[in-house]
Amino acid sequence: MKxxxxxxxxxxxxxxxxxxxxxxxYVTLRVDGATVDxxxxxxxxxxxxxxxxxxxxxxxxxxxEVRTRWADIAALAxxxxxxxxDGARCTPEAxxxxxLTQHSDGTYAVLRMQWQCMAxxxxxxxxxxxxxxxxxTHRGIARVxxxxxxxxxxxxxxxxxxxxxxxxxxxxxxxxxSAAAxxxxxPVAQPEADTAxxxxxxxxxxxxxxxxxxxxxxIGYDHILFLLSLLLPAVWTRSAVTDPRTGVTRTRWLPARNxxxxxxxxxxxxxxxxxxxxxxxxxxxxDIVNPPSRWVESIIAASVVLAALNNIWPVISExxxxxxxxxxxxxxxxxASALKDAGLAKGALVGPLVGFNVGVEIGQLCIVALVLxxxxxxxxxxxxxxxxxxxxxxxxxxxxxxxxxxxxDLSLIAG
Amino acid sequence: xTIVAATRLALALLVGAAAPAFAxxxxxxxxPARDDAIVEHLPSHVGDAAERRxxxxxxxxxxxxxxxxxDELGLALQAAHDALARGRLRGDPRELGVAQAALxxxxxxxxxxxxVRLVRATVLQSQHEFNAALVELDAVLARxxxxxxxxxxxxxxxxxxxxxxxxxxxxxxxxxxxxxxxxFALGASVRQNGLACIAELASLQGHADTAxxxxxxxxGxxxxxxxxxxxxxxxxxxxxxxxxxxxxxxxxxxxAAALKANPDVYTQCAYADWLLDEHRAADVVALLKxxxxxxxxxxxxxxxxxxxHGRDSPLTRDAAAxxxxxxxxxxxRGDRSHGREQSRFELDLRGDTRxxxxxxxxxxxxxxxxxxxxxxxxxxxxxxxxxxxxxxxxFLRETGGRDARLAVGGPNATPFLPAPATSPALxxxxxxxx
Numbered sequence: 001m002k003x004x005x006x007x008x009x010x011x012x013x014x015x016x017x018x019x020x021x022x023x024x025x026y027v028t029l030r031v032d033g034a035t036v037d038x039x040x041x042x043x044x045x046x047x048x049x050x051x052x053x054x055x056x057x058x059x060x061x062x063x064x065e066v067r068t069r070w071a072d073i074a075a076l077a078x079x080x081x082x083x084x085x086d087g088a089r090c091t092p093e094a095x096x097x098x099x100l101t102q103h104s105d106g107t108y109a110v111l112r113m114q115w116q117c118m119a120x121x122x123x124x125x126x127x128x129x130x131x132x133x134x135x136x137t138h139r140g141i142a143r144v145x146x147x148x149x150x151x152x153x154x155x156x157x158x159x160x161x162x163x164x165x166x167x168x169x170x171x172x173x174x175x176x177x178s179a180a181a182x183x184x185x186x187p188v189a190q191p192e193a194d195t196a197x198x199x200x201x202x203x204x205x206x207x208x209x210x211x212x213x214x215x216x217x218x219i220g221y222d223h224i225l226f227l228l229s230l231l232l233p234a235v236w237t238r239s240a241v242t243d244p245r246t247g248v249t250r251t252r253w254l255p256a257r258n259x260x261x262x263x264x265x266x267x268x269x270x271x272x273x274x275x276x277x278x279x280x281x282x283x284x285x286x287d288i289v290n291p292p293s294r295w296v297e298s299i300i301a302a303s304v305v306l307a308a309l310n311n312i313w314p315v316i317s318e319x320x321x322x323x324x325x326x327x328x329x330x331x332x333x334x335x336a337s338a339l340k341d342a343g344l345a346k347g348a349l350v351g352p353l354v355g356f357n358v359g360v361e362i363g364q365l366c367i368v369a370l371v372l373x374x375x376x377x378x379x380x381x382x383x384x385x386x387x388x389x390x391x392x393x394x395x396x397x398x399x400x401x402x403x404x405x406x407x408x409d410l411s412l413i414a415g
Numbered sequence: 416x417t418i419v420a421a422t423r424l425a426l427a428l429l430v431g432a433a434a435p436a437f438a439x440x441x442x443x444x445x446x447p448a449r450d451d452a453i454v455e456h457l458p459s460h461v462g463d464a465a466e467r468r469x470x471x472x473x474x475x476x477x478x479x480x481x482x483x484x485x486d487e488l489g490l491a492l493q494a495a496h497d498a499l500a501r502g503r504l505r506g507d508p509r510e511l512g513v514a515q516a517a518l519x520x521x522x523x524x525x526x527x528x529x530x531v532r533l534v535r536a537t538v539l540q541s542q543h544e545f546n547a548a549l550v551e552l553d554a555v556l557a558r559x560x561x562x563x564x565x566x567x568x569x570x571x572x573x574x575x576x577x578x579x580x581x582x583x584x585x586x587x588x589x590x591x592x593x594x595x596x597x598x599f600a601l602g603a604s605v606r607q608n609g610l611a612c613i614a615e616l617a618s619l620q621g622h623a624d625t626a627x628x629x630x631x632x633x634x635g636x637x638x639x640x641x642x643x644x645x646x647x648x649x650x651x652x653x654x655x656x657x658x659x660x661x662x663x664x665x666x667x668x669x670x671a672a673a674l675k676a677n678p679d680v681y682t683q684c685a686y687a688d689w690l691l692d693e694h695r696a697a698d699v700v701a702l703l704k705x706x707x708x709x710x711x712x713x714x715x716x717x718x719x720x721x722x723x724h725g726r727d728s729p730l731t732r733d734a735a736a737x738x739x740x741x742x743x744x745x746x747x748r749g750d751r752s753h754g755r756e757q758s759r760f761e762l763d764l765r766g767d768t769r770x771x772x773x774x775x776x777x778x779x780x781x782x783x784x785x786x787x788x789x790x791x792x793x794x795x796x797x798x799x800x801x802x803x804x805x806x807x808x809x810f811l812r813e814t815g816g817r818d819a820r821l822a823v824g825g826p827n828a829t830p831f832l833p834a835p836a837t838s839p840a841l842x843x844x845x846x847x848x849x
Contacts, residue, residue, distance in 0.1 A: 022508040022509060022512070022745070022748070022750065023508075023509045023512065024744055024747075024748060041442075044454065044455040044457075045455065045457060045458070045509075046509070048455075048457055049509075049513075052475060054457060054471070057464075057467055057468040057471045057472075058464065058467065059456065059457045059458070059459040059460055059467055059471075060453050060455065060456050060457060061453070061454050061455040061456075061457065062450065062451050062452065062453055062454065063447040063449065063450050063451070063452045063453075063454050064450035064451065066454060066455075067450070097446070098446075099444040099445065099446055100444070100445045100446075100447065100454055101442045101443060101444055101445060102442055102443075102445070103442060103740070103744075104737045104738075104740035104741040104744060105708060105710075105741055105744075106455055106708060107454050107455040110444055131512075133516055133519070134512075134513065134516050135509055135512030135513055135515075135516055136512050136515050136516055136519070136522075137508065137509070137511055137512030137515065137542075138509075138512060139748045141744070141747050141748060154747075156747065156748050156749060
């Protein structure tokens, strides 16, 4: 009882609060294909507690005391840090030569080692158990990135709290932040079970890529103008008109009478554009075809010029979807570079690809939904005819400037 | 749970900001050339080589025994208490984790034994999780079957937490229970704790002179300024801090006595703060040199260097840079319990008055110790934001507290005199304290 009250006296003082740097380890994981390069900095003070490094008990550690126990230190890291790639366990390899470093609160052992995974890593699982049974307030400050330093993610790992997943295909910025903030891994006992969980929670953010697709088409004036050029004449039909006075027959644009026919026109154009750009988008993202972007951008500009001029001097009028298809192929390469800019890494491609494409289609349908009703209701008016001709000319003019600046790498106007 | 949430929030905010900090974390590798090179100094054990070896062996034996019998509560509690004691001595928060690890089989259980909940409360309050600590303590005190010594300890710890939070009436009620009939069977030492606790609370509510006399009497000293040999170190520390608040120069001798009895990091830093106020920076360096592993020690050393050599001297800058790295590391793991000290760091070492004020304000939001008052007052004054210190003046008006260090012009100037409290309830509450 007496003993307790010695502690009691101290307790009242303990309430006068002080805080200090706690035990942290610094875990840097660089993912390069199927290889994970790790650098793990663990405080010598912590290692001494668990491994009793100070063999001569002089309250200081000599280099020899650390160096000769390196195998034990490496074994601790190998046992207490487990990695899985997309659900399959990765295998740790031998650690590099012993090294030390200084952090703000003392000397740390630096373990440099590699894990080999079965396949290129899309989602890295980390099961962190360092000091789980000896100091649960210890934390692993983890920094996970691809070898090129892209997709950097941070997490504070609590030991023994199960698998923490790092989603490695790069995401649109907003999605990255939320992925890194979500530090609550599903408690999975075995990494094999990990696979199912990984499929439940896709490593990339589908909505993020859909948003990216919508965004891209809505800020991509060249795509909008291309669509507009194709949509403007959809509410008209090209008909042969015979002048009753002269008897000369000419083909002219006339307001369509049949809404269904007009809608079919629109549908054909939009579908052709979708199918075409999906093909090249996929080819480019999958790295099968990768045309130089200057050519792609120039041809996209040219496609807008031609589509607009085709309205005024029709070369192809009935089967505009064919024209759309051909140029849609080029626009697909343009979308691909936008998707790559959004940070798509090689790997989990299909999801982001579909997501992005869905976004593009949504954006496209928004434009159709805005333009078509107006065009339909005004189709018989002089205003529309004027806007049609003037608009097409204007579009051709703007796109012509784009063509020049993209082909010759000048900066004339924004776009 | 709140820690997890706060950590997540901090992480989300840090995703961008922390990246450069992390680049710096990739610190240079070292490959010592000689086997006998000393690469790290461990927390030192007391005594000569043989005693140190024995102490180390005892720690190891305790850990091994616990590993073999992890379910033995007595063994686990002993290991936890030893860890907490080491933590207090060295100012090392790792020991809180060691205490937690020792009690792992009971730690997360709602029906944990009261002794375990008491340790849990101590760990939580050391992590500045004051409300969570109170939940544990209230649970211990709510059980009628808890052993009296455990109850007494819970009562005292609870009073301490309430005092840190500025809930003086709650704290006072707890201290009064300790001197009451309930704990009479436990004898004089509990009574002494209770009386000292009541006196300290009174000193924080405008009765500093009588409190000083009471504490001197409890310490067995013939007068307020002298130190009785054999008096407990914590009582000397309590008296030293009170003397410091009163601007009484006897604080120095009392701090020295407290430190002699109890050379822990808290006492070292408290003494160092007094020495810094007295412009005795050389003494601070002599006192603390070699213990910079603890963050609060490093802060005082850096402040002493600043006093001795100026803010831009290499010594000051190196110490400040290292301290900044440690605060960054703490922020990275979501630990925001450094506010009081970090505010001083920003104000006195980095000269960032805005950051200092923000930290002092968020710290004041949580805890209301005299040192928190000083930090907020200084930060507000430096930022020329009198309004920011208003909650502090309000608190002092309500409690009747005074502190020489809050005086305009430094610790030796005229003490700040708070306006008289207007609330009759408060007046009545104050009359009830001795």
